Amino acid sequence: MITVTLKDGSKRSYEPGVTVAEVAKDISHGLARAALAGKVDGKLVDLNYPINKDADLEIVTFNDEEGKEVYRHSTAHVLAQAVQRLYPGTKLAIGPAIKDGFYYDFDSSHKFTPEDLEKIEAEMYKIIKEDLPFERFELSREEALRKFKEAGETYKLELIEDLPEDAVISCYKQGDWVDLCAGPHLPSTGKIKAVKLTSVAGAYWRGNERNKMLQRIYGTSFPKKSLLDEHLERLEEAKRRDHRKLGQELDLFSIQEEGPGFPFFHPKGMIIRNELENFWRVEHKKRGYQEIRTPIILNRSLWEKSGHWEHYKENMYFTQIDETDYAVKPMNCPGSILVYKSKIHSYRELPIRMGELGLVHRHELSGALHGLMRVRCFTQDDAHIFMLPSQVTQEIMGVIDLFDYFYGVFNLPYHVELSTKPEKAMGSDEIWETATNALKDALEKRGIEYKINEGDGAFYGPKIDFHLEDSIGRTWQCGTIQLDFLMPEKFDLTYIGEDGQKHRPVMIHRVVFGSLERFIGILTEHYAGAFPTWLAPVQVRVIPITDKHLDYAKEVVERLENKDIRVELDARNEKMNYKIREGQNQRIPYMLIVGDKEIEQGSVSVRRRGEGDIGAVPVEEFEKTIIEEIISKA
C-alpha cells in the first residue's frame, strides 16, 4: 500500500498504481466530477496518472489557476484540430493558455476572417460532442522528429530541436489528431462545455519580427455556459469603461487625424490634469523637491553627449535651426543636468531633488498608439535627484514611499518590476551591478515583492517599474525609478566634498504618474468616469425644476462659484428627470434640485452620484460638506 497525502494534510492508503481520478472519486463524487488534473508532489499530471509511491496529491479543478490553464490549453488543442479539419494544410505553431483564455498560432494559406471563427467554433463543438479522450504517449527524439517531419509540421520540428537533450518528449492524441505537448490535459474533449473564439490577430513566430507572421486565433472556454456569459459581460463592462469612449462622452480629450498620437485636451480634461498637477506640486514641495522647466528642442551635441543620439535615435524627432541639427527631447534628463551644471554645488546641498513636468516627444510605431495610454507626446512628471553615493538607498526609499502614497490616494493597486541591463547599454557591468543591487536593496528593505525583467532597463541604468492596470486587465507602466551612475560621468557632474575636492554625484530619474496622459487614461478607467469630487470636471450641477426657479438656481450657482466649486446650471427648458438623467450620464458627483420648496427654505435638494436623492439641506451646509470632501480627496 502507498500513502497519499492530500492538501488538507489528511492521509489515505491505496494500492500502488492508483490514478488521480480514482483518488478523487474516493474522496467525493462532486470532486471527481470537478477534477481536471492532479498535482503529484508538485508536478501537474493527467487524471489517469498512476501514483506508484507515497506522494502528496492535490486535485486540480477549474477553481485553481492551474486548472483553468489545463482547461484552456486542452481547448486550444480542440481549436487546432478543428482548424486542421476545416483547412487542411494548415501548419501548427504554438497554442498556450493565457490569462482568461488561450490562443493558437497557425500558418495557413487561408486568411481567417471573423466569419470563419463561427465555423471553427461549430467544428469545435462537434469535436467536443465526439468526446474524444486526450491520450498521452511519449516518444524518442528521433521518432518525434520523423513523425512531425512526415506531417509537414515544420514549426513543431523547430520546437523539438530546441528541447534540451534530456527532455521527455510527449504527445497528446485526441481521435486521429496528434500534437506535440508536455500536458497535462483534460480526460476528454467532452469535458469542455462553453467555448468562444474572440479574435484573430497576426503574431510573429516566436515573437520575433524577422520571422514569418502567423495567424493567431484567440478564444476562451468555461465549464459552464453561465460562466462564459459572465466573462463576456465583464468584457462588455470593460468596453464601457474604456477611457477612449469615456474621454469622448465626457468631453475630456480627443485625438485627431491631423495629429496621430498627439492628444488634444479639452476644457474638462484640462481640469483633471490641472488638479493632478496641483496635487503633484503640493506633495513634491512637501518632500523637498524644487521645480524647473527646460526647453523642448535642444542642440544635437547635447544628445550625442547623453548617448541618446546613439541609443535612442529611432524614437526621436529631429529638426534644423539655422542649418544646425536639433532634436526634440524624448526625455528630460539632459535638460535637468544642464540646470545642475549651471553652477557649482557643495555636498551640503545634496540631495538636490529637481522636478519637471516636462513635455517629451517619442516616435512610437503607428500600430502601437492607443488612446492616452500610448501616445507620441506626453508630459512626464519627472524629477532628477542628484545625491551623494551614501544617500542612494535612503533616496530610493523616499521615492518608493512617495509612490505608495500617491497610488494610495487613488486606490490604485500596482505591482513592481525590476528591470536589468539591456543589450544596448552604456557603461560597465560593475556599475550596472552596483546600481541594480542598490535598487534591490531598497525594495527588500521595504519588503516589496517584485518580479525581475531581465534586459529591460533604460540604456543608462536599471529601473524599478510600477505597473497599473486598465479596465481589461492590461497593465501599463506608470511610475519608474531609475538609478544612474553614467549620466553624471558623461556630463562630468561634480560637487565639492568636505575635503574641498570635486566628487561625482549619483542620479535618480523618477516619475510617479509616469505620464499625465497615461495616468489620466488609467484613472478614467479605474473610476469608470466617475471621478472623485476633487478631480471631477464638474462638481455640481444645479437643476431648477421649472423656469420659475431659474433665478434662485442662479443664486445658488453664484454662491458655490464664490467658494471655488466647479458648478454648472442646467437652464434648459427640459423636464427635471431628463436633466437628472443627463447629469448622471456625465457622472457629475452632485446634482442640486431646486423648486418651490427649496426657495422657501433657502435649501437645495441633494442628489448624490451613486446614492440618489439624499434630501434637502441648507445651501451653506452643502457648501461645507462638499468643500470637506474636496479637501480630503475622498
Next chain:
RNA sequence: GCCAGGGUAGCUCAGUGGUAGAGCAACGCACUCGUAAUGCGUAGGUCGUGGGUUCAAAUCCCAUCCCUGGCUCCA
C-alpha cells in the same frame, strides 16, 4: 512597422452599382413639470482622401491617411 478588420450627420449605426437613411444630440415651438429620456417640427453629410472602371460608385479596382484588435516596441 507587420497581420486582420474598419472609416457614412456632433454621437451610435443601417444602407453592396440606380434619387444618401434611422435613433440620440443640436435648433425652433408648445408643455411649467419633484429625482434616470414630454410632444411636434426644423436643420444637418462632396459617404476618410486621391485616382480609376462604368451611362451611373457610399457600394467595384488601385493608392494613401486614420482608427480598432493583436504582434513587435515602450511612460
